[in-house]
Amino acid sequence: MSHTKDLIDIILSGFRYTGSVINHPTFQNAFHDLETLNRNRMPFHYVESGGCVISTSNNDYQLEEGDFIAILRPTHHHTLKNAHAQIPQTTTLICGYFEFLAMNNKPFLNNLPEVIVIKRGRISESKKLALVMQMLVQEVNSKEYGANVAAKSLTELLFTLILRYVLNSSFVDRGLIAGLAHPHLSKSLAVFHKDFSSPWTVEQLAHAAGLSRSKFIACFNHIIGQSPGTYMTQWRMSWAANQLAQSDRSIFDIALSTGYQSDAAFSRAFKQFYDLAPSAYRKAATNVTY
The missing domain is CATH 2.60.120.10 (Jelly Rolls)
Known part of the structure; x- marks a missing residue:
């Protein structure tokens, strides 16, 4: 718990x-x-x-x-x-x-x-x-x-x-909420979310969950509904999008916080995910040019 x-x-x-x-x-x-x-x-x-x-x-x-x-x-x-x-x-x-x-x-x-x-x-x-x-x-x-x-x-x-x-109820048996209640997945989700800027591997998350790599991937796909790699990318990009919309942190700072070593690499990944460059996303979200 x-x-x-x-x-x-x-x-x-x-x-x-x-x-x-x-x-x-x-x-x-x-x-x-x-x-x-x-x-x-x-x-x-x-x-x-x-x-x-x-x-x-x-x-x-x-x-x-x-x-x-x-x-x-x-x-x-x-x-x-x-x-x-x-x-x-x-x-x-x-x-x-x-x-x-x-x-x-x-x-x-x-x-x-x-x-x-x-x-x-x-x-x-x-x-x-x-x-x-x-x-x-x-x-x-x-x-x-x-x-x-x-x-x-x-x-x-x-x-x-x-x-x-x-x-605390049994309303859902799939997705993030179900993962939070799962005895193994909750441990891997906890270590990832506490430090999602680190370059986590599937093996490391499986170890945190106390499962073999194959069992961890199968369990993660079944409960969360997507692969561990896809989940990590989606969460990092979603968190970055919220930071762009909610704060005036520099794009480079947000890039570092999501595990990228340069704003150029982060911008390429972000645009691939959202079809917008980070600066364009920020402008659309806030109507303010930083």
Whole structure:
């Protein structure tokens, strides 16, 4: 578990993310509200009172008071409607979203479950999750100064707790999240992410995992869904892309941080991966020329 704890901190530190409450609707009649699609935003809804049905392209989710839903891979629109159309009940929701701020977040997002539903009973079992939910409800309903700022901060904490909940549950059996929970792969992922600028070999990662080279490659491909070499390159390029978008570090400094000894070699690799030179990517991401 210590490997996993450290690794989650390292991975999340590579991405800037935020959260926000955007609506606090109360419906006294049947309702049908179409949510807008945003590829970076992961909408969530908490049922403060009443009940509703949230429909995605794949499923319907019936929620009652105290239930929570987050659409972590919002590739399609979702809709909300009253759970009791024939006898409408008053339903109050807290609606918001989590959002990664970088242009490139696929290595992480693609490994999250599409939808996570946490029923009221499950929330109550987690003291921290229950406390944050309770505080969020209080701030959303508060008329005190700074309530909006407090609610925003609570949604960011909520996202971290949701990721922890996903990791400790059996929502996924493939991808990075599953790899973090794997007794062998978590060790190799930990040594790589703690120092991904080093020229790691498959043999070294296999040794860290406590597996033979062939078993490690087979296990990595099966659980993570790609070869160790492809994963390392994808992560380094993704981290570099986030640095270009989020910081004013020089391209040479970013190149060194991703294991390249020159900005020319890094630029060639980056352009091959993103079809843009690092400077062009930075300009597109920030609209600022450094």
